[in-house]
Amino acid sequence: MPRCSICSKPAIAYIRYQRKYLCRDHYIEFIEDKVRRALRKYKMVGKGYRILVALSGGKDSSTLLGALAALRSEFGYELVAVHIDLGIYEYSVKSKMAAEELAKKLEVPLIEVPLSEVLGTTIPELANKGRRPPCSVCGMVKRYITNAAAVEVEADAVALGHNADDLAVYNLKSFLSQDLEAISKLGPKTESVEEAAIGRIRPLYLVYEKESFLYAYLKGLPFLHEECPFVDHRQMEVKLKEVVNSLEEERPGMKIQMMSKLALRIKDYPKPQGKIGRCKYCGLITGGDVCSFCRLTKKALGEPMGPKVREYIRSKALKLGLIPRRL
């Protein structure tokens, strides 16, 4: 039986790109150290920061919250989580349960935003009414609500659970279509726009998808193993993932190298042009007069729902004692 390269206890993982075996405890330490180094290297957090974690209930968001909670006292930041109940049948019911269990276990205050209560509708219905594919509506709704929650709780950063595999695939996809502006958004962090958009950080920037799964599993963090019924396995991303995986097979560590190099060159990529404004309904960031969320909800539900979402989150944050924020 292989033994841990550090302490000689039975190993549970082999890290190919570092040619080392690790036992359970040293594996957990290894992942937390990766997150620690990413937080420091890319200056993602500071003492006294309030970090809002987008908690979907899946493995990456569980690993993200688990690792950030483990490093909480070392860095001196505070964590708040937000979970959006998308109303996607059984999948959302189970996601919500996993998110609630995890937040409780890690003692992180959780703001829950059920779309059926706030908007009176769900992602499948909204996609139908807006005549758009569910994933495009869902992605936009999640981005909007997460940012709205971060603005309401006066967070200093929003932490996203994107891992190195996801990012390598987005990077390659954007490169193939020469969408350099999209690549400019794939760095370890983005900056805030005062009171309209909170900057985002990606603490799992150098953590592989498989590593993230194993960390959540070994730490006993609750997460949902099932996929959303709308995941499209024919997407280009799935094919690119196979390509990137076969390259990684031949050159272990390739994805991490790709992302580390991108982080160094990210400033050289062109940023999206155009004005940055505020939505006339909800006041949050937009490239025009009305943000995509208010536009879609106005079209599908007859009313721009941004202000209602903000009000709902504010009342939840008040009840949890998160606002007014004490510094």
Ligand code: Q46
């Ligand atoms: S939850 Fe939403 Fe995903 Fe389901 S509808 Fe698509 S985007 S697949 S991460």
Ligand code: ZN
């Ligand atoms: Zn060990």
Ligand code: ZN
């Ligand atoms: Zn708006």
